[in-house]
Amino acid sequence: MEARDHLAHWRAQILARILLVVVTLGGLTAIPSILLAIGEGLWSVAVIDSVAMVWITAIWRMKHLSHTTRSTHFLAAAFMVGVGLLAKVGPVSQIYLMAVPVLTALLMGLRPALVALLGATVAVLALGYLPSPGVELVGLPQAGLLKGAILALNFLFITSVITLSCAVLLRHLERSLEELANSAESLENSRNALQMLNMELLTTIQERDRSAQDIHQLAFYDPLTGLPNRRLLLDRISALLASSARSQTLSAVLFIDLDRFKVINDARGHATGDAVLKNTAARLLQLVRKSDTVARIGGDEFVVLLAHVGTNADGAISTALRVAETVRSALAEEIEIDGHSYSSSASIGLSLLPKEGQTADDLLREADTAMYRAKSQGRNSIAFFEDAMQADVERRLTMESELAAAMDEGALQMHFQPQFDCHGKAIGAELLMRWPRQDGSMVPPSVFIPLAEESGLIVRLGLWALREACAALKELGQRGRIMPLSVNVSPTQFRQPDFVDTVRQALAESGAPAHLLILEVTEGLLVEKMDETIARMHELTAMGLRFSIDDFGTGYSSLAYLKKMPLYELKIDRSFIMDTPENPSGTAIVQSILAMSKHLGLRVVAEGVETAAQSAFLASQRCDAMQGYLFARPAPLPALLAMLEADGLAASA
Structure with a gap:
């Protein structure tokens, strides 16, 4: 509530209490006063008192009227009584008129009080001009302007002091209430601001707690399963x-x-x-x-x-x-x-x-x-x-590091194992990697090739083998020894996105004829993404290369892929050859593979031929080519060239 509203409310309460006091005391004093006035023949005084009592009582009862209306009527009644008594009793009754501007200042403010003061002074001046009834005023004329002026000026002075003091006091009170209201409003605003700040602070703390929880969750728990990380x-x-x-x-x-x-x-x-x-x-x-x-x-x-x-x-x-x-x-x-x-x-x-x-x-x-x-x-x-497992792991890590170093130092060697037809004529060769140690020992391919697969070195190793094959084809051609060479390609190397481009680049850089390069892949290549694999094989055969399935019969053997893949030959795994011709089951498997290959138009190479009996059996079955220790061990390219020149052998694709 504003200060002005507080003051108006306070004035209304004061008016109500003044009216109550006037009505109460008037009822106790006015009636005897009226009776005395009648007894003395002062009918005008009796009438004034009666009218005033009725008027004020009516104002007291009419609480629905506005404060200004009720105050105006109350002050008018008081003014009427004051003027009436002043006219009948004389200057001694000025006290009644003095109350009017003071009450006006109290109930309505300074400006209305000044108006009331002016009105009361004029009334004193006017009535003072007339002869004073009752008591004679010593030192003053009985009538006339001088008398009225003296009374009016004295009345004005003393009444102004009281009225202005009351008005100024109320004005200061109003200002104090305004300042108090402003202070209260400021405090309220400060309280609201503090509450808002507290809410913002609480929100910030909650958000920080949530952030801390989120950070803790991300730092220590798996976001997918909610398990500890x-x-x-x-x-x-x-x-x-x-x-x-x-x-x-x-x-x-x-x-x-x-x-x-x-x-x-x-x-x-x-x-x-x-x-x-x-x-x-x-x-x-x-x-x-x-x-x-x-x-x-x-x-x-x-x-x-x-x-x-x-x-x-x-x-x-x-x-x-x-x-x-x-x-x-x-x-x-x-x-x-x-x-x-x-x-x-x-x-x-x-x-x-x-x-x-x-x-x-x-x-x-x-x-x-x-x-x-x-x-x-x-x-x-x-x-x-078991502790032996850790030792094995450490040996593998050491060997992996040594393999990488051997590749960097060029310590790996490429050997060539020739392939022969049934008449003992060399008609091709397979490239086989060898890793000699400084102590003269050799690390078997069955050890370091799987290690290269697991460590990812197989891609780099395969690229080296591919370039060695292309270089060997180039040198064989320059020596007049034209024969196809087979190089192994791992599934990991084959699935590299740039494998086709790598093969194309190796052929272009070496000048080797593509139709003499045979890529040996295993059946494991077909376990995943068969359609994509076959499409890449067709892309390579379009360049002139040929494909061979190595270790046929030991993996994903299926006639379906044999019909789909652009194959040139099959290589029968040594595990089947070693059982022939003594073992009927092994012999039957080899015969089946040879018969199937002839129907499919595929060339067949038998690996691991080590005995004359095995060679004779394969020749009787019209196997296209044989490879094994019975004919020749893997050796470096110069040794292969020396063998070819010594035997006077030359082969064409």
């Missing part, structure tokens, strides 16, 4: 290492890798893959205790941390293996996603803790190593970490 897992392993050492108990770590997740993810998309991962997380949580930890550390890899599974090694291993088998069986069960059933078994590596000097990273590495051992054993199995 690698960082939180390592913290918990470190804590478990300490607690297990204090309590002298053993705990275990299960490192879990889903076997067929990549196939499902590639075939059905990431949405299905994510659903599989969420389902796996949910199943793992159901299989362990609340005190255990299930974490996802990336891709399709999960880790289960089993706390305090035993007090001795045998008991802990037994418990951990039992839990691992439960996990393996549960994850091997089919799950349904969007109406389709999927199965994805798991390979599990297991390791115990604590060990002397063991860290969280050491423990994870051990379990990871055991998991890869389980995967190499055929997947969907469990392997317990």
